[in-house]
Amino acid sequence: MDRRTVLKGLAGAGGLALTGISAPAIAQGASARTLRFVPQANLANFDPIWGTQYVVRNAAALVWDTLYGIDSSLVPQRQMVESEQVSDDGTTWTFKLRPGLKFHDGEPVLSKDVVASLTRWAVRDPMGLMIKALQQELTAVDDRTFKWVLKQPFPKMLYALGKNNSPCAFIMPERIAQTDPFKQIGDYVGSGPMKFTKAEWVPGAKAVFEKFADYSPRQEKASWLAGGKQMLVDRIEWIVMPDAATAAAALQNGEIDWWENPIADLVPVLKKNKNISVDIGDPLGNIGSFRMNFLYPPFNDVRARRAVLMALSQEDYMRAIVGDDTSLWKPLPGFFTPDTPLYSEMGGEILKGKRDLDAAKKLLAESGYSGQPVTCLVAQDQPITKAQGDVTADLLKRLGMNVDFVATDWGTVGSRRALKTPPGQGGWNMFHTWHAGADCTNPAPYTAIRANGDKAWFGWPTSAGTEKEVTSWFEAKNLDEEKAAIGRLNKAALDDVVYAPTGFFLSYTAWRKNVSGITKGPLPFFWGVSKSA
Amino acid sequence: MLSYILRRIVSTLPVMAIVALFVFSLLYIAPGDPAVVIAGDQASPEDVERIRQSLGLDRPFLIQFGGWVWRILHGDLGTSIFTNLPVSAMIGQRLGPTLSLMTVTLLLTIVIAVPLGVVAAWKAGSLIDRVIMGFAVFGFSLPVFVVGYMLAYIFALELEWLPVQGYTPLAQGFWPWLENLILPAVALGCVYIALIARITRATMLEVLQQDYIRTARAKGLGQGGILFVHALKNAAVPIVTVIGIGIALLIGGAVVTESVFAIPGLGRLTIDAILRRDYPVIQGIVLLFSFVYVLVNLMIDVIYTLVDPRIRY
Numbered sequence: 001m002d003r004r005t006v007l008k009g010l011a012g013a014g015g016l017a018l019t020g021i022s023a024p025a026i027a028q029g030a031s032a033r034t035l036r037f038v039p040q041a042n043l044a045n046f047d048p049i050w051g052t053q054y055v056v057r058n059a060a061a062l063v064w065d066t067l068y069g070i071d072s073s074l075v076p077q078r079q080m081v082e083s084e085q086v087s088d089d090g091t092t093w094t095f096k097l098r099p100g101l102k103f104h105d106g107e108p109v110l111s112k113d114v115v116a117s118l119t120r121w122a123v124r125d126p127m128g129l130m131i132k133a134l135q136q137e138l139t140a141v142d143d144r145t146f147k148w149v150l151k152q153p154f155p156k157m158l159y160a161l162g163k164n165n166s167p168c169a170f171i172m173p174e175r176i177a178q179t180d181p182f183k184q185i186g187d188y189v190g191s192g193p194m195k196f197t198k199a200e201w202v203p204g205a206k207a208v209f210e211k212f213a214d215y216s217p218r219q220e221k222a223s224w225l226a227g228g229k230q231m232l233v234d235r236i237e238w239i240v241m242p243d244a245a246t247a248a249a250a251l252q253n254g255e256i257d258w259w260e261n262p263i264a265d266l267v268p269v270l271k272k273n274k275n276i277s278v279d280i281g282d283p284l285g286n287i288g289s290f291r292m293n294f295l296y297p298p299f300n301d302v303r304a305r306r307a308v309l310m311a312l313s314q315e316d317y318m319r320a321i322v323g324d325d326t327s328l329w330k331p332l333p334g335f336f337t338p339d340t341p342l343y344s345e346m347g348g349e350i351l352k353g354k355r356d357l358d359a360a361k362k363l364l365a366e367s368g369y370s371g372q373p374v375t376c377l378v379a380q381d382q383p384i385t386k387a388q389g390d391v392t393a394d395l396l397k398r399l400g401m402n403v404d405f406v407a408t409d410w411g412t413v414g415s416r417r418a419l420k421t422p423p424g425q426g427g428w429n430m431f432h433t434w435h436a437g438a439d440c441t442n443p444a445p446y447t448a449i450r451a452n453g454d455k456a457w458f459g460w461p462t463s464a465g466t467e468k469e470v471t472s473w474f475e476a477k478n479l480d481e482e483k484a485a486i487g488r489l490n491k492a493a494l495d496d497v498v499y500a501p502t503g504f505f506l507s508y509t510a511w512r513k514n515v516s517g518i519t520k521g522p523l524p525f526f527w528g529v530s531k532s533a
Numbered sequence: 534m535l536s537y538i539l540r541r542i543v544s545t546l547p548v549m550a551i552v553a554l555f556v557f558s559l560l561y562i563a564p565g566d567p568a569v570v571i572a573g574d575q576a577s578p579e580d581v582e583r584i585r586q587s588l589g590l591d592r593p594f595l596i597q598f599g600g601w602v603w604r605i606l607h608g609d610l611g612t613s614i615f616t617n618l619p620v621s622a623m624i625g626q627r628l629g630p631t632l633s634l635m636t637v638t639l640l641l642t643i644v645i646a647v648p649l650g651v652v653a654a655w656k657a658g659s660l661i662d663r664v665i666m667g668f669a670v671f672g673f674s675l676p677v678f679v680v681g682y683m684l685a686y687i688f689a690l691e692l693e694w695l696p697v698q699g700y701t702p703l704a705q706g707f708w709p710w711l712e713n714l715i716l717p718a719v720a721l722g723c724v725y726i727a728l729i730a731r732i733t734r735a736t737m738l739e740v741l742q743q744d745y746i747r748t749a750r751a752k753g754l755g756q757g758g759i760l761f762v763h764a765l766k767n768a769a770v771p772i773v774t775v776i777g778i779g780i781a782l783l784i785g786g787a788v789v790t791e792s793v794f795a796i797p798g799l800g801r802l803t804i805d806a807i808l809r810r811d812y813p814v815i816q817g818i819v820l821l822f823s824f825v826y827v828l829v830n831l832m833i834d835v836i837y838t839l840v841d842p843r844i845r846y
Contacts, residue, residue, distance in 0.1 A: 042805060044615040050584075051571045051615075124580065182580075182587040184617045202626055203616040204805045205797030241698065241795045242804075249685055249697040250795070381808065411810050414569030418578050447577070457577070 033234040035515070035531055037524070038247050038259040042240045043207045046196065047184045049124050052166040054436065058523045059238065061225065062209050063104075064170035064190035067095065067114070068162025069225030072521065074340060074441055076162035077226035079218065080109065080171060080191070082144075090153030091136075097144040102214045103173050104195045111140035116177035118148075118161075121169045123181040127160040127444050128169070130474075156444060156474060164225050164438055164522055165445035193217065193229045193527060194236060207238040222527050224519075229527035232517065236526055251276060251510060257531060258511040260524055263383070264323045270510045281509030283520045284337050284437030288317055288388055288502035289448065291459040292430050296422050298374065298401075299429060303367035305497035309350050311360035311399055312392075317502035320387035329505040334490045335449055337437035338504050342483060347491025351501070361400055373402050375423040377431040379410040388432040388502055404429075417458040431458070437504070438522035442482070443470045443489065451498045459499065465492030534838070538831065545827040552823045553605075553816060557598050560812050566590070567614045567810040588614055601816065610820070611813035613806075620817035623802065630700045631798035633710065634790065635783050637718040638725070643776065646726040650733020650772075651760050657738055665730065672727035677786055681720035681793040688716060698795035717794040721786050725779045732775045736768040743767070769840040777833035781826050 041055040048060035068076040078084075082098045101109035115138055122128030122135075136149040148157075161169045171177075172190060179185045188196040194209035201207050217228040239256060241247040248266045250256045252273055261281060262270055271278050292299035292308070299305050318329035330338060333348025374396060378389025389405070396403045404423070408416075413431055421427040439445045450456045450470065451463035469489035476482040511518055517529040568584040569576075585591050589600075604611055610620035653665040689697040695716055701709040740746065741764055749759050788800035799818060806814035837844045 044805070044809060045571070045617065047617075052576060180587065182583045186617050202797050203613075203618065203623065204802055205795075239699070239795070242792050242801065243795065245682060246685070246698050246793060246795050249690055253689055253693070253697050255697055255699065409565065409808065411565030411567075411570055411808060415564060415566035418566075418569065418581060455577075 071223035071226040111146040232530035301367040307364035314503035346487035373404040463496035646729035654737030669727040
């Protein structure tokens with residue numbers, strides 16, 4: 001019996017015992033104005049430009065505001081900005097800030113703060129880098145007006161400024177934003193709806209946010225990162241709980257109010273508790289993936305990559321990740337997030353229908369594969385990567401490949417995958433990961449879809465067809481053109497197997513029923529969330 | 534005695550230096566890179582390299598180690614790669630919960646284990662002895678996390694007497710402090726209660742067969758006096774040794790216990806730092822633990838002289 005089984009059994013027993021309305025625990029009694037939240041991971045640092053982990057982005061969205069915010073339709077809406085103008089030739093963007101914006105230290109938000117913030121952000125963000133490459137000047141015109149002059153048009157400007165994938169273009173005071181983008185800030189002053197109370201921060205255990213009384217929300221209804229961010233609680237405590245069973249028990253016991261991402265094993269227990277609501281957290285979900293190294297045999301030959309794609313069963317991967325709840329996953333014959341405007345299945349036949357192991361073996365033989373070890377990196381400390389790695393190892397063995405299964409931790413995978421040396425000399429042939437669906441709605445934030453060889457993400461895929469269509473999307477003038485470009489891109493990326501998608505999966509979030517206003521989204525949105533005693 | 538204590542403290546310095554060098558070398562050659570963790574999954578190799586440079590991780594081993602030693606000699610444990618906070622402050626933040634957990638566990642252990650061991654020895658071979666030793670085997674065999682989950686289920690979820698998780702500083706009241714520590718201390722203490730009860734029993738059995746115990750009995754001394762004054766005092770040296778070793782082992786046990794009960798102590802900080810390759814934090818904690826280990830050994834040696842006047846240094 002392993003630890004997880006014991007944990008599940010005990011948590012399950014606890015859940016069954018608590019299906020009735022329970023009396024308050026001794027530890028319960030926190031004010032209804034304080035929301036206690038268990039985040040997906042530890043908030044180990046708090047600079048959303050320097051470090052790009054999702055958990056940092058999620059906390060930063062409370063403290064720092066953005067010029068624009070993506071709404072639930074994935075459309076950027078004005079946030080700190082009152083108005084914008086773009087010149088007829090599309091090269092000069094002039095923005096005006098809303099009046100009355102203040103930082104947490106009482107200072108007004110000025111154009112110089114925005115200029116410094118965007119300058120720092122642009123060094124670290126892929127879209128920012130693209131804008132920076134086109135930049136002639138970025139200047140403050142007056143206290144509320146700033147101007148970005150480009151050498152050529154960049155139609156996706158507002159999306160870049162409002163996108164929700166990390167790093168977001170958060171606005172900080174100039175003195176903080178002037179920090180080297182590769183060095184961490186130590187002062188956490190923003191203009192967002194909550195203030196970060198550094199004095200109460202225990203990295204690895206607790207982070208506390210308090211309502212910013214001078215925040216001036218927009219008048220529109222809140223929608224994801226856009227609209228009026230009305231805070232209905234005075235204090236939010238992020239409590240880091242590394243142990244899932246403890247988090248489940250604490251939620252059942254009323255010691256916490258909201259658990260961002262309960263593990264699939266414990267969801268049935270939580271669903272049985274009358275005091276707890278459980279629902280899909282992020283409708284944009286996640287895309288499972290493994291990446292093959294284009295630099296070395298056998299996967300430097302497209303036939304070997306296609307052979308793997310022909311043989312893999314996404315159902316096997318998805319069941320390994322989320323269990324038998326079929327409502328939590330769907331097959332994904334492509335690379336883009338299902339149910340979003342640019343979703344496409346063009347060219348996806350290779351991932352559909354009955355899996356043809358014999359044909360895959362034949363194609364693999366044609367690629368010249370002759371039994372050399374295939375170094376497969378698998379992080380065992382991440383349940384999603386571990387599950388995928390186990391399925392892949394079985395798949396490769398059934399294909400007749402000689403698997404060198406490297407079971408290690410994520411820190412090691414992260415550093416080893418950056419090595420371009422041959423697999424026998426410290427390098428690798430494949431590794432597993434997953435991508436947030438919010439990052440896969442279009443090519444702008446989608447690092448893994450790029451296939452520009454040496455400049456591409458780990459695995460260094462080269463696919464001229466894919467790159468051509470990425471450019472087409474950036475240059476598209478309307479949604480129809482964008483859709484057409486994405487369809488072609490999907491096909492090209494599948495033809496060349498830029499990476500192997502293993503399916504689309506969702507995960508749950510859970511909260512006490514005295515908490516209301518929780519919305520589904522790519523990150524936990526705290527505005528509009530209230531709590532009764 | 535004072536000169537002995539001073540000599541011992543001074544002699545810890547090279548030990549700590551060797552431990553530090555060993556740990557630093559291990560971390561240096563171990564795979565994994567904090568820059569990768571910081572940069573996030575979507576970062577480019579160029580970004581990762583820039584972060585490595587800014588953190589000084591691209592410098593040669595000797596320069597990194599030398600810099601660290603130099604800072605240590607100036608009383609600076611360095612700055613966490615991830616939090617940008619001084620390591621000493623981070624350790625200070627986490628010391629309270631761990632010390633509290635260890636103190637309560639230790640007290641609980643001594644208060645329960647020693648009398649159990651004494652009674653078991655006194656009633657050796659009886660049903661009481663077998664029951665106590667049976668519990669000892671049970672307590673010794675169960676992993677901390679299993680005991681932890683069982684306790685949390687019974688006393689937090691079922692009976693709702695105690696909280697599942699967390700830590701409240703002593704400054705906020707004795708009961709709020711204690712209520713968070715009872716379950717983890719019992720979970721953590723089980724192994725040590727079993728261990729110390731068994732050692733106490735074995736040592737007491739040996740002492741109870743000595744001539745002076747027979748003499749004490751012959752003189753008509755009461756059972757309590759024989760057991761707790763004459764026998765226990767003479768059996769104390771090995772018991773104290775095991776308790777001392779137990780303190781060092783508690784540090785390891787605290788890692789799991791703090792995770793299960795979400796206590797923000799040094800154990801969790803250690804695990805987090807190792808997983809993220811936060812080198813300065815790991816080095817700081819290892820130094821601290823080494824120092825604690827040496828100090829505990831020193832204290833045990835001093836206690837020997839108190840319980841057995843024949844021992845002199």
